[in-house]
Amino acid sequence: MMRAAHSLPFLIAVLLVQTGCSGSVLQLRDQLNLQRGEFRQELTGKHELLAKFLACTGQAHDERLIGRPAPGPVPEPLALESRGESTSVRPVAAVIQRIHQTYQDKGGSLSILANVVNDLGDGPRARIDLDKLKQIVDMAGQWHGHLGLNEDQLEQDSSRFVRILLAYNTAYFGDFSFTAMPDSAGTGLRGVLSVTSKGFVDRSGNTLLFPGISAVISASPGGSVRLSATPIDSQRVSADLTRIFLEAFFDAAYRVPAVHGATALRVGWKPGEPVYPEFDADHPSISLDALGKLTRDSLRAEAAVTSVVGKAVRGGSVFGTQNETLAASLETAAGIMAKKLVEHEGFCYFQVTQ
Numbered sequence: 001m002m003r004a005a006h007s008l009p010f011l012i013a014v015l016l017v018q019t020g021c022s023g024s025v026l027q028l029r030d031q032l033n034l035q036r037g038e039f040r041q042e043l044t045g046k047h048e049l050l051a052k053f054l055a056c057t058g059q060a061h062d063e064r065l066i067g068r069p070a071p072g073p074v075p076e077p078l079a080l081e082s083r084g085e086s087t088s089v090r091p092v093a094a095v096i097q098r099i100h101q102t103y104q105d106k107g108g109s110l111s112i113l114a115n116v117v118n119d120l121g122d123g124p125r126a127r128i129d130l131d132k133l134k135q136i137v138d139m140a141g142q143w144h145g146h147l148g149l150n151e152d153q154l155e156q157d158s159s160r161f162v163r164i165l166l167a168y169n170t171a172y173f174g175d176f177s178f179t180a181m182p183d184s185a186g187t188g189l190r191g192v193l194s195v196t197s198k199g200f201v202d203r204s205g206n207t208l209l210f211p212g213i214s215a216v217i218s219a220s221p222g223g224s225v226r227l228s229a230t231p232i233d234s235q236r237v238s239a240d241l242t243r244i245f246l247e248a249f250f251d252a253a254y255r256v257p258a259v260h261g262a263t264a265l266r267v268g269w270k271p272g273e274p275v276y277p278e279f280d281a282d283h284p285s286i287s288l289d290a291l292g293k294l295t296r297d298s299l300r301a302e303a304a305v306t307s308v309v310g311k312a313v314r315g316g317s318v319f320g321t322q323n324e325t326l327a328a329s330l331e332t333a334a335g336i337m338a339k340k341l342v343e344h345e346g347f348c349y350f351q352v353t354q
Helices: 002-022 036-042 047-057 077-082 089-102 104-120 130-149 160-173 234-254 288-313 324-353
Strands: 025-027 127-129 177-182 189-195 216-219 225-228
Touching: 025 288, 036 047, 036 324, 047 324, 089 104, 089 160, 089 234, 104 127, 104 130, 104 324, 127 130, 130 160, 130 234, 130 288, 130 324, 160 234, 234 324, 288 324
Parallel strands: none
Antiparallel strands: 025 127, 177 189, 216 225
């Protein structure tokens, strides 16, 4: 009986550790600077600029600050911030609501994205719940599977998110088309030529290509052709699909202007539908120098968060997954969300200060 009594505290401790593993919250406040704090710090005491900044972060970048119909009572940005609610969650929530109206079985699960964005945007209390991050990774896989089964139907979908995700997914795997080739005598058709796109290009101009597609084609003088492609592995593909899903979702929500050549600018919108905004070099909304700094800051945020989460979910720590494919997807998800948040808020910062 005494032995059982002495073992009780040990059992309780084990249970607490196990519980902590299943609901792991990774604190970010002491481990990295997400660049976001600098925006607010620079605007301290500048109440008019701060109000404009918060109003900007509370909407997509192609929406007008005035004249936009409001569906109901909308809290003031400063009031949201004082309650610890990030204004950057509002565009995310708007997209989730529209998706839920069309896909009741899938829209509700997306609400977890708003929760994670709010956690990341909580300034000195910034954190990431790894359990929520796992749900996001699972959700990304489900949406990509949904695309494969219903591609023809989804091409007619009116949801901005679904149309963007379909375009990103298609570009990543290759927008294949086949052309009939004539035979040597010119009297008939002998074979087909495969043509594919060069990959998914994000709004900053970075390219991502499915690793199974030949990236290099070279012909020798003797006529032989050598193909070179990156080997396929589960970690790379899983992380890529997670990246594409989140790029599509946050581009649908924030619509930060994209550089020329980005896949977002090639989405096939119906006549009369608003196209994705392109960064206009002739009439730039922020300077080119600011655009360069914003891109660097967002990539630094992605690298920092990816590194922190990667260390946490690998190895023997309480956060460890012991699954390298899952770990690659988790660190990618966290990094992309941090990047998109900095892109959105950084663009607003330079708009109101320049």
